[in-house]
Amino acid sequence: MIMAKKQNYIWRNDRNFALDEYEKQQYYYVVESNDIINKARHDLTARELKIMDFVISKIQPEDTQFNVIKTSMYELTKVLNIKQNGKNYGDMAKALGDLRKKEVLIYDDEHKTITQTGWVQSAKYHENGQVEIRLNEDLSPHLLGLKNHYTQHLLIDTVKLKSKYSILLYKLMRECDKDKGKSIAILQGTPEEFKEWLGAPEDYDYRRLKENILKKAVEEINLKIEDMDLEILQGRYGRKVVQVEIHNNWTVQRATEENSKYVESITTHD
Incomplete structure (x- = not known):
C-alpha cells in the first residue's frame, strides 16, 4: 500500500x-x-x-x-x-x-x-x-x-497493432521483404517454426495456431498497415500441413496500377 x-x-x-x-x-x-x-x-x-x-x-x-x-x-x-x-x-x-x-x-x-x-x-x-x-x-x-x-x-x-502476434509477424514480414515492395515478400516455414517465431503456446497444434494466432494477426495487419496485404498459404503431405507461407501481395507495382485505375475512374466520372 x-x-x-x-x-x-x-x-x-x-x-x-x-x-x-x-x-x-x-x-x-x-x-x-x-x-x-x-x-x-x-x-x-x-x-x-x-x-x-x-x-x-x-x-x-x-x-x-x-x-x-x-x-x-x-x-x-x-x-x-x-x-x-x-x-x-x-x-x-x-x-x-x-x-x-x-x-x-x-x-x-x-x-x-x-x-x-x-x-x-x-x-x-x-x-x-x-x-x-x-x-x-x-x-x-x-x-x-x-x-x-x-x-x-x-x-x-x-x-x-494491439496483438503481440501481429507485431512479431509484422516484423518477420518486413525482414523477408528484401527489395522493399518490388516483388511479393514470402515468409516460409514449418508450423513448428512459426510457433517458435511467434512464441505460440507449446501445446498448440497447427489448427489452433492458424485459427487463434495466424488468421487474427493477418487480419489485424491487413486492416492497419497500408503496404501489407497478407495471405496464408499451406502445403500438405497427405492430410498433414508441413509447410506454411505468408505472402505479402502488396507491391509497389500493384499499388501504382491500382492508384492509376482509381485516378482514371475519378476522371471518367468527372
Missing part, C-alpha cells in the same frame, strides 16, 4: 517534456538486426514490444555505444497512444521492470553462439515524471552500427 502511494506521488506532478515532438517520433525508424527478429526467443507482451521499439527508435545511426535514453511517462504514453493516467503510468513502470528481468535468447548463425541476456539494464524514475532507460549492453551488436542483415520499420506501424 505504501508503494502504491509513493508511485501516485511520483507521477502526480508529471509534465509534458515533448509537446510538439511525439507525433514526429511516431515516424522514427526502429532498426534492429535480423537475428533479433527471426532468431530471438522471448515472451514479451505487446506493450513491452512497443516500449522496446520506442527505445530503439531513439538510437542514432552514429551512436557507437548505448546512451541513456531520456524520456518521460507523458512522452512514452503519448507516443505509444496510451491514455495518460496513474494506472497506465504504473503499468508502464511495471513493463519496464519486466523488461529488465525477462530473458531473451539470441542465436547468432555467423559466430555459432547463443546470447542469454535481458532487455533493459536499468530504469530510473524522477518525481517530475522523467524516466531514464539504459539498454542491456549485450544487445549492442544487434542495435548499433548495423550495415548488413538488418531490418527497419516505422515506429507508428507497431504502435498501431
Whole structure:
C-alpha cells in the first residue's frame, strides 16, 4: 500500500517534456538486426514490444555505444497512444521492470553462439515524471552500427497493432521483404517454426495456431498497415500441413496500377 502511494506521488506532478515532438517520433525508424527478429526467443507482451521499439527508435545511426535514453511517462504514453493516467503510468513502470528481468535468447548463425541476456539494464524514475532507460549492453551488436542483415520499420506501424502476434509477424514480414515492395515478400516455414517465431503456446497444434494466432494477426495487419496485404498459404503431405507461407501481395507495382485505375475512374466520372 505504501508503494502504491509513493508511485501516485511520483507521477502526480508529471509534465509534458515533448509537446510538439511525439507525433514526429511516431515516424522514427526502429532498426534492429535480423537475428533479433527471426532468431530471438522471448515472451514479451505487446506493450513491452512497443516500449522496446520506442527505445530503439531513439538510437542514432552514429551512436557507437548505448546512451541513456531520456524520456518521460507523458512522452512514452503519448507516443505509444496510451491514455495518460496513474494506472497506465504504473503499468508502464511495471513493463519496464519486466523488461529488465525477462530473458531473451539470441542465436547468432555467423559466430555459432547463443546470447542469454535481458532487455533493459536499468530504469530510473524522477518525481517530475522523467524516466531514464539504459539498454542491456549485450544487445549492442544487434542495435548499433548495423550495415548488413538488418531490418527497419516505422515506429507508428507497431504502435498501431494491439496483438503481440501481429507485431512479431509484422516484423518477420518486413525482414523477408528484401527489395522493399518490388516483388511479393514470402515468409516460409514449418508450423513448428512459426510457433517458435511467434512464441505460440507449446501445446498448440497447427489448427489452433492458424485459427487463434495466424488468421487474427493477418487480419489485424491487413486492416492497419497500408503496404501489407497478407495471405496464408499451406502445403500438405497427405492430410498433414508441413509447410506454411505468408505472402505479402502488396507491391509497389500493384499499388501504382491500382492508384492509376482509381485516378482514371475519378476522371471518367468527372
